Amino acid sequence: xxxxxxxxxxxxxxxxxxxxxxxxxxxxxxxxxxxxxxxxxxxxxxxxxxxxxxxxxxxxxxxxxxxxxxxxxxxxxxxxxxxxxxxxxxxxxxxxxxxxxxxxxxxxxxxxxxxxxxxxxxxxxxxxxxxxxxxxxxxxxxxxxxxxxxxxxxxxxxxxx
Amino acid sequence: xxxxxxxxxxxxxxxxxxxxxxxxxxxxxxxxxxxxxxxxxxxxxxxxxxxxxxxxxxxxxxxxxxxxxxxxxxxxxxxxxxxxxxxxxxxxxxxxxxxxxxxxxxxxxxxxxxxxxxxxxxxxxxxxxxx
Numbered sequence: 001x002x003x004x005x006x007x008x009x010x011x012x013x014x015x016x017x018x019x020x021x022x023x024x025x026x027x028x029x030x031x032x033x034x035x036x037x038x039x040x041x042x043x044x045x046x047x048x049x050x051x052x053x054x055x056x057x058x059x060x061x062x063x064x065x066x067x068x069x070x071x072x073x074x075x076x077x078x079x080x081x082x083x084x085x086x087x088x089x090x091x092x093x094x095x096x097x098x099x100x101x102x103x104x105x106x107x108x109x110x111x112x113x114x115x116x117x118x119x120x121x122x123x124x125x126x127x128x129x130x131x132x133x134x135x136x137x138x139x140x141x142x143x144x145x146x147x148x149x150x151x152x153x154x155x156x157x158x159x160x161x
Numbered sequence: 162x163x164x165x166x167x168x169x170x171x172x173x174x175x176x177x178x179x180x181x182x183x184x185x186x187x188x189x190x191x192x193x194x195x196x197x198x199x200x201x202x203x204x205x206x207x208x209x210x211x212x213x214x215x216x217x218x219x220x221x222x223x224x225x226x227x228x229x230x231x232x233x234x235x236x237x238x239x240x241x242x243x244x245x246x247x248x249x250x251x252x253x254x255x256x257x258x259x260x261x262x263x264x265x266x267x268x269x270x271x272x273x274x275x276x277x278x279x280x281x282x283x284x285x286x287x288x289x290x291x292x
Contacts, residue, residue, distance in 0.1 A: 014178070015174065015178045018178055018181070018182055019181070022182060022185040022186075022189070025185070025186075025189045026185065026188065026189055026192070029188075029189045029192030029193050029196070030192060032192065032193060032196040033192050033193075033195055033196040033199070035196070036195075036196040036197070036199035036200040036203065037196075039199070039200060039203040040199045040200075040203040040206070042203075043202075043203040043206040043207050043210070044206065046207075046210060047206050047209070047210045047276075047277050050210050050213065050214060050277075051213075051277065051278070051279045054213075054217050054279040054280065054281065055279065055280055057217075057221070057282070058264070058279075058280040058281055058282035059282075060282075061262070061282035061283055062262065062264065062282050062284070064284040065261050065262040065282075065284040068261060068284065068286070069261070072289050075289065075291065076289075076291055076292060132288060132289060132291065133288050134286045134288075135286075
C-alpha cells in the first residue's frame with residue numbers, strides 16, 4: 001500500500017513472521033525434549049541391565065562359595081578318590097536348584113539377568129588328589145541371550161537371498 | 162476519528178502479538194529447561210553406571226580387592242564402608258570379607274539421592290589342608 005509516496009507495512013506481516021519464529025522455537029524445543037527423554041530412558045535401561053548382571057554375578061559367586069564349602073567338607077571326610085566321590089554324590093543329590101549336574105564331574109549354574117539374559121557358570125570338579133588346592137575349576141562364565149528370534153518373512157538383504 | 166480508531170486497532174494487535182510471544186516464550190523455555198534437566202540426569206546416570214562397573218570389575222579381578230580399592234582412592238569411613246568422590250558423585254562400598262567370600266554392595270549417589278546400587282560378591286578359591 002502506498003501512502004504519500006511511502007510503502008506502509010501493517011502489523012500483519014511482522015505478526016506472521018513472529019508466529020513462524022515461535023513455531024520454529026517450539027519445534028526445536030520439542031525435538032530437544034524428545035531427544036533428552038530418549039537418552040534418559042536409554043540410560044535407565046542400561047543402568048537396570050548393568051545392575052541385573054551384577055546381581056546375577058553376585059548370586060553366582062555366593063553359589064560357588066556355598067558349593068566349595070560343601071565339597072571341602074566332603075574332601076575332609078573322605079580318605080581316597082572313591083570315598084570323596086561317594087561323599088559328593090550326596091551334594092549332587094541335594095535339592096539345590098541353582099546347581100544342575102550334567103555328569104559326575106560337571107555342573108552348570110544359571111542365574112537370570114533380566115530381558116531373557118542368563119549368566120551361565122559351568123564348573124568341573126577336581127579329582128581327589130587335587131582337591132586340596134581346589135575343589136573345582138570354573139570352565140565357563142558367560143552371559144547368554146535366550147531371546148528367541150522369529151523370522152518375519154522372506155526378505156532380501158542386499159540382494160542376497 | 163477514523164485515524165484514532167485505526168491506531169487503537171494497531172495497538173490491540175500489537176498487544177495480542179506480544180502476549181502470544183510471551184506465552185509461547187514461557188512454553189519454549191519450559192521445554193528447554195525440562196530437556197536440559199533430563200539430559201543432565203542421563204549424564205549423571207551414565208557416569209554412575211560407569212563408576213559402578215569400574216569398581217565391581219576391580220573387586221572381581223584383583224587378588225586383594227580391599228587393597229585395590231584403597232589404590233583407587235577410596236577411604237575407609239567410621240562405619241567401615243569405603244567412600245570415594247568423583248565429579249560430584251559419591252561412591253560408597255560396603256564390603257564384608259569372610260573366609261572364602263567377600264560380599265556387600267556398591268552405591269553411587271549425588272546430592273539428589275541414590276542413583277545406582279548393586280550387590281557385590283567375590284568367591285575366593287583357597288587351598289585347604291586336611292585335618
